[in-house]
Amino acid sequence: MAKRSPLKNKNLLLGVTGSVAAYKAVELARRLKDEEADVRVIMTSASLNFITPLSLELASGRKPLTSLLEEPLAHVNLAASADLFIVAPATANTISRMALGVADDIITACFLAYKGKTLVAPAMNPAMYTHPAFGRNLDFLKNALGAIEIAPEEGPLACGAAGIGRMAAVERIVEAARDAFAGKDFQGRRVLVTAGPTREQIDPVRFISNRSSGRMGFALARAAAARGADVTLISGPTAIEPPSGIGKFIRVETAAQMGKAVLEEVNDAGVLIMAAAPADFTPEETFTEKISKSDTLDLKLKATHDILLEVSRRRKRPFTVGFAAETGSGTGRAEGKMKKKGLDMIVFNDVTRPGAGFDCRTNAVTIIERGGGRREIPMMDKEDVANEILDSVLQLLNA
Ligand SMILES: Cc1cc2nc3c(=O)[nH]c(=O)nc-3n(C[C@H](O)[C@H](O)[C@H](O)COP(=O)(O)O)c2cc1C
Numbered sequence: 001m002a003k004r005s006p007l008k009n010k011n012l013l014l015g016v017t018g019s020v021a022a023y024k025a026v027e028l029a030r031r032l033k034d035e036e037a038d039v040r041v042i043m044t045s046a047s048l049n050f051i052t053p054l055s056l057e058l059a060s061g062r063k064p065l066t067s068l069l070e071e072p073l074a075h076v077n078l079a080a081s082a083d084l085f086i087v088a089p090a091t092a093n094t095i096s097r098m099a100l101g102v103a104d105d106i107i108t109a110c111f112l113a114y115k116g117k118t119l120v121a122p123a124m125n126p127a128m129y130t131h132p133a134f135g136r137n138l139d140f141l142k143n144a145l146g147a148i149e150i151a152p153e154e155g156p157l158a159c160g161a162a163g164i165g166r167m168a169a170v171e172r173i174v175e176a177a178r179d180a181f182a183g184k185d186f187q188g189r190r191v192l193v194t195a196g197p198t199r200e201q202i203d204p205v206r207f208i209s210n211r212s213s214g215r216m217g218f219a220l221a222r223a224a225a226a227r228g229a230d231v232t233l234i235s236g237p238t239a240i241e242p243p244s245g246i247g248k249f250i251r252v253e254t255a256a257q258m259g260k261a262v263l264e265e266v267n268d269a270g271v272l273i274m275a276a277a278p279a280d281f282t283p284e285e286t287f288t289e290k291i292s293k294s295d296t297l298d299l300k301l302k303a304t305h306d307i308l309l310e311v312s313r314r315r316k317r318p319f320t321v322g323f324a325a326e327t328g329s330g331t332g333r334a335e336g337k338m339k340k341k342g343l344d345m346i347v348f349n350d351v352t353r354p355g356a357g358f359d360c361r362t363n364a365v366t367i368i369e370r371g372g373g374r375r376e377i378p379m380m381d382k383e384d385v386a387n388e389i390l391d392s393v394l395q396l397l398n399a
Contacts, residue, residue, distance in 0.1 A: 001362065001378075001379050001380060001381075003035070003036065003380065003381075003384060004380070004384045004387060004388070005035040005036060005037075005178065005384070006178050006181035006182060007032065007035035007036065007037040007177060007178055007181065008035065008036040008037065009036065009037070009038065010037045010038065010083040010084060010181065011037075011038050011040070011081050011082050011083045011084075012032055012037045012038065012039050012040070012082065012083065012084050012085075012086060012177065013040055013042060013078055013079075013082040013084070013085045013086070013110060013114075014028065014029055014032070014039055014040065014041045014042070014060070014086050014087075014088065015041075015042050015043075015044075015085070015086065015087035015088070015090070015094070015106075015107040015110070015111075016041060016042070016043045016044070016047045016051065016056065016064075016087075016088070016089070017043075017044045017046065017047050017087065017089060017090055017091040017093070017094040017107065018044055018045075018046025018047045018049060018050060018091055018093070019047075019050065019089040019090075019091050019123040019124065019167070020050060020123070020157075020158040020159070021089035021123035021158075021166070021167040022047050022050035022051040022089055023050065023051050023055075024088075024089065024167060024170055025041070025051060025056060025059075025088060025089065026051065026055050026056060026058075026059045027059075027170045028086075028088055028170045028173055028174070029041060029056055029059035029060040030059040030060075031170055031171075031174045032060075032174060032177065033059065033060060033061060035174065035177075035178070037177075038062075039060040039061070039062065040060070040062055040064075040065075040078060040082075041053075041056045041057075041060050041062070041064035041065070042064060042065045042066075042078070042106045042107055042110060043056070043064050043065070043066045043106070043107075044091075044094060044105050044106070044107055045066065045067065045105065046091070046093075048066060053066055065078075065106050066106070067105070067106060068104070068105060068106050068109055070106075074106070075103075075106060075109035075110045075113050076113050078110050079110045079111075079113035079114035079115075080113075082110075082114060082116060083116060083181075084116060084117055084118075084119070084177060084180050084181075085110065085111065085114050085116065085117070085118040085119070086118075086119045086120075086121070086173065086177060087107060087111075087118070087119070087120045087121065088119070088120070088121035088123075088150070088167065088168075088173050089121060089122070089123035089167045090120040090121055090122050090123065091122075091123070091124060092122070092124050092128045092129070092131075092134045094107055094108065095120060095122060095134070095137060095138055095141060096133075096134060096137040098111045098120075098141055098145075098147070099137040099138070099140045099141040099145065100137070117146075117148065117180050118145075118146070118147040118148065119147070119148050119149075119150055119173070119176050119177065119180065120141065120147050120148070120149055120150070121149075121150040121152070121167050121168050121173050122138070122149065122151075122152050122165070122167070123152060123165065123166065123167035124152075124165045125157060125159050125161055125165055126157070126161055126162070126163030126164050126165045127161070128165065129152060129163075129164055129165040130163075130164070148176065148180075150168045150172060150173055150176045151168065151244075152164055152165050152166055152167055152168060153166045153167075153168060153169070154166070169241075172241075172244065175222065175226075175244070175383070176244075178226070178383070179226040179245070182223075182226040182227050182228075183227065184227060184228030185227055185228065185394055186224055186227040186228045186229035186390065186394070187227075187228030187229070188228070189224075189228075189229045189230070189270045189271060189397075190229065190230045190231075190232070190268050190269045190270050190271070191221075191224040191229040191230070191231050191232075191269065191270070191271045191272075191273065192231075192232050192234070192262070192265050192266060192268075192269035192271070192272045192273070192318070193217050193220050193221040193224065193231060193232070193233050193234070193272075193273045193275060194217060194233075194234045194235070194258060194262060194273070194274050194275060194276035194278075194307075195212075195214040195216070195217020195218050195220075195221065195233060195234070195235040195236070195238070195275050195276050196212055196213070196214030196217060196235045196236035196237065196238040196276055196277070197209045197210045197211070197212040197214075197236045197237065197238075197276070197277050197278075197279070198236040198237075198252070198253065198254050198255040198257075198258055198276070198277075198278045198279045199236065199237055199253050199254060199279075200254055200255065200279045200281070200282035200283060200304075201254070201283070201286045202283050202286065202287065202291070202299065203286065203287035203288075203289065203290050203291050204287075204288070204289065204290055205290050206290075206291070208279060208281070208282070208283070208301075209237075209279070210277050210279065210358075211358035211359050212236070212276070212277035212358055212359075213238060213239070213240065213358060213359040213360075214235055214236070214238030214240055214276075215240060215359075215360075215361065215382050216275045216323070216363060216382050216385070216386070217233070217235065217273070217275035217276055218233070218235070218238075218240060218242070218243050219243075219381075219382040219383045219385070219386040220273050220275055220386040220389065220390070221233040221243050221246050222243035222244070222245065222246070222383070222386070223383065223386040223387050223390055224271075224273075224386075224390060225243065225244075225245035225246045225247075226245060227387075227390060229271075230247045231245075231246040231247055231248075232246070232247060232248040232249075232250065232265050232268075232269070233246050233248070233249050233250070234250045234252060234258060234261045234262060234265065234276070235249070235250070235251060235252070235276070236252055236253065236258060236276060236277075236278070237251075237253060248265075250265070254279075254282070255278035255279045255282060255304040255305065255307075256282070256304065256305065258276060258278050258307065259278070259304075259305050259307040259310070262274075262307050262311065263307075263310065263311070266311055266314075266317070266318060267316070269318040270318050270319065270397075271318050271319045271320075271321070271393060271397070272311060272317075272318045272319070272320045272321065273321045273389070273393075274307070274308055274320070274321065274322050274323060275323050275347075277323075277325065277358075278304065278307065279304055280303060280304060281301035281302065281303060281304060282301065282302060282304050283299055283300070283301055283302075284300040284301065284302045285300070306341075308320070308322055308341045308343065309340075309341050312341050312342035312343065313342075319344050319345075319393065319396070319397055320342075320343050320344050320345075321343065321344065321345045321346070321347065321389070321393060322337060322338065322341060322343045322345075322346045322347070323346070323347045323348075323349070324337050324338075324346050324347070324348045324349070325349055325351045325357055325358070326348065326349070326350055326351065327350070327351060327352045328350060328352065329350050329353075331348050331366055331368060331374075334346050334348035334366075334368060335368060338368060338370065343370065344369070344370050344396065345367065345368065345369050345370065345392065345393065345396065346367075346368050347365050347366070347367055347368075347389055348365060348366040348367075348368060349363060349364065349365045349366075350364075355379055356379065361381060361382060362379055362380060362381055362382065362385075363377075363379070363380065363382050363385045364377060364378055364379040364380070364385075365377045365385055365388075365389075367388070367389060367392045369392070369396060371396075375388070375392060377389075
């Protein structure tokens with residue numbers, strides 16, 4: 001599979017501390033290595049109670065350092081060569097000690113000797129996370145020392161408590177690491193993205209929808225935000241977490257609601273990317289009571305409002321990108337759609353191809369430009385496909 005990771009050949013220093021979430025650092029090290037980064041793990045002595053250096057060595061491909069004295073001057077040398085410092089999981093203790101400038105273990109000593117970007121992914125009990133003493137230290141680490149927090153999530157924790165404090169998902173930490181190297185080439189641009197399916201209500205318990213997961217649109221929104229854009233994301237119902245870093249997130253249910261939200265937001269946008277799969281048809285009538293079971297049911301559908309067409313008819317409209325999910329490899333219909341709807345670009349994908357299109361993490365697309373240019377994007381993570389699409393958008397905007 002093709003990759004365009006900004007983490008390729010970057011020296012990452014991964015600090016692991018004494019939290020129950022330490023086992024997740026194995027998956028994190030492996031994922032960072034998958035991005036072709038050079039990962040060096042450093043561990044506090046408390047972390048050794050939760051995870052073995054051997055597991056982290058297997059995941060990262062390099063022997064972790066577990067003390068300041070193991071390799072003389074390692075803290076200075078590692079700090080000098082690191083492109084990014086990630087502490088995940090980061091305990092209350094280590095975060096507080098980093099904020100105070102303590103330097104009596106390998107992580108805090110490296111942090112003091114290091115001058116680059118630092119990401120911390122706190123993991124702890126909710127009472128610890130919301131304690132003002134910890135809050136003051138975390139704020140100082142972020143505001144005065146410039147560390148970036150990958151905020152923890154809410155939910156049940158291993159200690160039995162529920163609330164905020166569960167370490168951010170590994171996926172989010174990898175994304176934050178990638179973002180740390182993103183160029184800000186979308187700075188000053190307002191980007192409006194739509195994502196996901198819509199639901200068209202039949203009766204109070206049934207609806208018509210489709211297989212869109214929202215991943216492609218969410219990846220576009222996140223990638224644009226990481227590249228400095230002010231992003232508004234309008235999404236239909238999805239099971240995935242809203243991306244971090246975006247300015248505004250609007251949840252909608254139906255195609256009509258999505259259309260209304262787009263028309264309300266589009267005036268401010270310089271770029272509109274319609275990655276959603278709004279329903280083309282909606283029931284002519286929505287029943288107020290559940291329809292009883294019967295042998296057959298005649299359901300009359302009517303076409304929904306064409307959002308893209310409406311936007312493209314406006315005198316002042318943004319650079320507009322549409323998506324064409326087709327069942328076959330011919331791009332003729334996509335090109336027809338681009339012309340009919342006056343789009344600047346259309347992203348074609350064959351959803352019958354394994355690993356492409358709906359409900360999967362990867363995609364392979366053809367980017368077709370109004371002027372006739374086209375780029376084949378091989379199978380990649382949707383995150384990478386998003387960046388390829390943004391590259392094409394920027395190239396045309398700057399042309
Ligand atoms: C079973 C167990 C689980 C713990 N989990 C956490 C945790 O998730 N987050 C945290 O901040 N501290 C946690 N602690 C407390 C830390 O391990 C303790 O503060 C330790 O001194 C941290 O050292 P370090 O920051 O040098 O790794 C836990 C302790 C125990 C015994």
